[in-house]
Amino acid sequence: MKTLVIGNGGREHALARALSLDPAVTEVHVAPGNPGAATVATLHDVDALSGEAVADLAERLGADLVVVGPEAPLVAGVADAVRERGIAVFGPSGEAAQLEGSKAFAKDVMAAAGVPTARAHVCTTPEQVEAALDNLGSPYVVKDDGLAAGKGVVVTTDRDEAVAHAAGCERVVIEEYLDGPEVSLFALCGWDGQTATVYPLQPAQDFKRIGDGDAGPNTGGMGAYTPLPWAPDDLVDEVLATVLQPTVDELARRGTPFSGLLYAGLALTSRGVRVVEFNARFGDPETQPLLALLDSPLSALLMGAATGTLADVEPPHWKPGAAVGVVLASRGYPASSSSGDVITGVDAAEALDDVHVIQAGTAQDGDDLVTAGGRVLAVVATGSDVASARAAAYAGVERIAFDGAQHRTDIAARVSDDTDAG
Numbered sequence: 001m002k003t004l005v006i007g008n009g010g011r012e013h014a015l016a017r018a019l020s021l022d023p024a025v026t027e028v029h030v031a032p033g034n035p036g037a038a039t040v041a042t043l044h045d046v047d048a049l050s051g052e053a054v055a056d057l058a059e060r061l062g063a064d065l066v067v068v069g070p071e072a073p074l075v076a077g078v079a080d081a082v083r084e085r086g087i088a089v090f091g092p093s094g095e096a097a098q099l100e101g102s103k104a105f106a107k108d109v110m111a112a113a114g115v116p117t118a119r120a121h122v123c124t125t126p127e128q129v130e131a132a133l134d135n136l137g138s139p140y141v142v143k144d145d146g147l148a149a150g151k152g153v154v155v156t157t158d159r160d161e162a163v164a165h166a167a168g169c170e171r172v173v174i175e176e177y178l179d180g181p182e183v184s185l186f187a188l189c190g191w192d193g194q195t196a197t198v199y200p201l202q203p204a205q206d207f208k209r210i211g212d213g214d215a216g217p218n219t220g221g222m223g224a225y226t227p228l229p230w231a232p233d234d235l236v237d238e239v240l241a242t243v244l245q246p247t248v249d250e251l252a253r254r255g256t257p258f259s260g261l262l263y264a265g266l267a268l269t270s271r272g273v274r275v276v277e278f279n280a281r282f283g284d285p286e287t288q289p290l291l292a293l294l295d296s297p298l299s300a301l302l303m304g305a306a307t308g309t310l311a312d313v314e315p316p317h318w319k320p321g322a323a324v325g326v327v328l329a330s331r332g333y334p335a336s337s338s339s340g341d342v343i344t345g346v347d348a349a350e351a352l353d354d355v356h357v358i359q360a361g362t363a364q365d366g367d368d369l370v371t372a373g374g375r376v377l378a379v380v381a382t383g384s385d386v387a388s389a390r391a392a393a394y395a396g397v398e399r400i401a402f403d404g405a406q407h408r409t410d411i412a413a414r415v416s417d418d419t420d421a422g
Contacts, residue, residue: 007069010360036359051081190310191257223411289323331404349396
């Protein structure tokens with residue numbers, strides 16, 4: 001099987017790496033990719049937001065399966081253009097991807113499907129914003145309605161900060177604050193024309209804020225781990241029954257079936273599970289530790305979802321133990337990012353047992369690997385439990401250096417079999 005992964009971030013490097021280890025995959029291509037992806041795949045230049053360009057490339061390569069990684073191409077309808085050429089593609093249609101592209105659309109779908117989520121107001125004027133803040137109270141949760149690369153959300157007790165963030169958005173969703181720990185649950189979704197098949201993956205938890213102890217502004221994610229020893233045993237079954245299946249069934253009822261990866265960001269509140277947000281693709285950085293533990297051939301699952309035959313594929317199963325990923329970000333992130341700083345120690349980190357490095361914001365400058373974005377790379381490690389995986393990941397982090405590097409020191413620090421990660 002020839003595969004083509006679209007995107008240039010850590011998620012795409014992780015997907016390409018997993019596909020390269022799949023015996024059923026004969027060729028892995030990534031477009032445009034990064035230096036990390038180049039170690040496991042052939043890179044190609046492409047405008048990832050152009051459906052025609054992506055479809056043309058897939059045809060030239062004779063790709064059997066195209067995997068669209070980032071949210072922006074999905075919302076732009078890139079998967080639709082590839083499907084129209086008769087090529088199997090893993091990723092929802094542009095219309096179904098509005099589940100991530102518009103938080104107001106997602107709230108409407110959840111309301112129709114009876115999915116538990118936060119009370120919310122969609123606002124387009126300052127007066128509506130003020131009324132919503134009055135109605136829902138502090139802490140204030142203010143979300144840009146559109147795509148914002150993981151940084152469009154402000155959670156604050158400062159009303160002026162909430163109003164200022166709302167003022168910078170064309171349309172904003174203001175929600176009630178949800179207490180309790182947050183969990184990420186991904187699901188592979190397929191549609192055979194009659195029935196939606198949903199295969200949940202293993203739950204993970206990521207760390208959104210830049211600083212230790214969840215201090216500072218939101219980022220795209222500074223690290224993640226899986227599994228969650230503290231989560232309820234029936235969490236996956238509950239979320240499948242109350243969130244995932246009802247959502248994809250509602251989209252199918254509307255004539256926009258969802259085929260691809262549905263990401264449910266959840267809060268385990270004192271009143272039960274509530275949806276914080278949906279994404280329409282593999283989430284970064286959770287994808288990195290999840291794929292490190294996946295013990296099923298990735299290509300069969302992705303192809304099954306892409307071709308409506310997911311129900312004929314064995315559900316995903318997992319290696320024992322745990323995986324932890326720690327993100328190293330560039331100087332100034334998330335407000336800005338530094339580019340061109342020389343990165344050293346990646347090979348030294350990967351020389352450690354059970355450690356690999358996934359590159360995201362990197363570039364090649366002659367013989368040097370350099371920074372080229374906010375979140376630069378993730379050090380991923382596996383172990384017999386979360387504690388051992390965490391220790392291995394941080395041992396890898398210690399071997400990597402670049403000017404201005406920053407990382408959290410508390411990824412998965414509070415987790416053990418008898419503690420509450422909330």
